Amino acid sequence: MHRLEKREDQATDLLMAHLSNSEDFVRKHNTSxxxxxKNWPLMSSIILFCITCFDDMxxxxxxxxxxxxxxxxxxxxxxxxDVGNVLLVTGSGVLLYxxxxxxxIIKVLGLINTSCVAAILSMMLLLTYPPMANLSKPWLYCAMNIASLLKNNCVxxxxxxxxxxxxxxxxQDQRATANGIATTLMSFSKTFAPAGAGIMFSWAQKHQHAFFIPGDQILFFLLAMVVFVEFICTFKPFLAMTKESSSGSCH
Incomplete structure (x- = not known):
């Protein structure tokens, strides 16, 4: 009888210790x-990621x-x-790129310099889209394939x-959580992009003969401004970098 009570006490102690360890683990996990x-290098890169995904969507x-x-x-x-063929060429090109x-490119320029160059090139490409409508068919197909390929490579x-x-x-032990946060915030940003893009496209179609700037030019100008925000986000003090990722800064 005494041995049985002793075993029950030991089992209770083990259970209490396990529960205590579990509570400590949950508390530490929530804290981490x-x-x-509060990790600004992480959050600044997530913000850049979300803005880029918003623009892409x-x-x-x-x-x-x-x-x-x-x-x-x-x-x-x-x-x-025709659109399907352009997207096919673009997808194949992005895979090879x-x-x-x-x-x-990363080995030569580093992460931040590469992002800066990609943002600048993306802005320039978006501003060239409206004038492409004036090209004749053979040149139009060629120019559109090149522009689409470069634009998606920049993204x-x-x-x-x-x-x-x-x-x-x-x-390393926090990377799964960090990527989960990034993916969640990115999903929110992508949620609003189609609605906003649809509204702007509808407005642009109704203002093709505006006195100041035609609708299609305003449309791609706004997309370019979003990319400009991406470009600004690669500069200090916004984008804070850890020692591991500080190489290749454009500052």
Whole structure:
């Protein structure tokens, strides 16, 4: 009887110790999770990531609609097949770029310089989209494929750089949580992009003959301004970097 009571006491002690350890673990986990929101190098790279994804989603919403619009509405007059071919070339090019070209660029320029260059190039490309409607068909297809390929490569570059910066900003045991936070916030940003892009495209179609700037030019100008915000976000004091990710700064 005495042995049985002793075993029960030991089991109770083990259970209490286990519960205590579990509570300590939960408390430490919650504390470490909240500390991520105070980690400015992490949060600044997440903000850059979210803005880039917002711009990309808005662009992907606008581009097919604009390309298939009649030229009298500022579009390109493409068929659905034409747009599909452009996206096919773009997707194949991004795959090759990410596999072979991007690693070489990162080694030469570093993460931040690469993001800066990609943002500048992306802005310039967006501003060239409206004048493309004046090109004849053979040149139009060629120019559109090149512009679309470069634009999507720029987005892939900034997104990949921000991913690397995020993971360099936290210890290895916090990377899963940090990536979860980044993905959640990115999903929120992508939620609003299609609605905003649709509203702006509808407005642009109704203001093609505006006195100041035609609607399609305003449309791509606004997209370029979002990319300009991305570019600003790569500079200090906004983008704070840890020692691991400080190489390649454009400051």
């Amino acid at each position: 999770t909240w500390s991520l929101f 808005a662009y992907l919403e606008i581009f097919p609609l604009w390309a298939e619009s009649n030229k009298k509405y500022g579009g390109l007059g493409f068929s659905t097949e 990410q596999t072979f070209v991007y690693p070489c 892939a570059t900034i997104v990949t750089c921000s991913f690397i910066l995020q993971n360099n900003s936290v210890p």
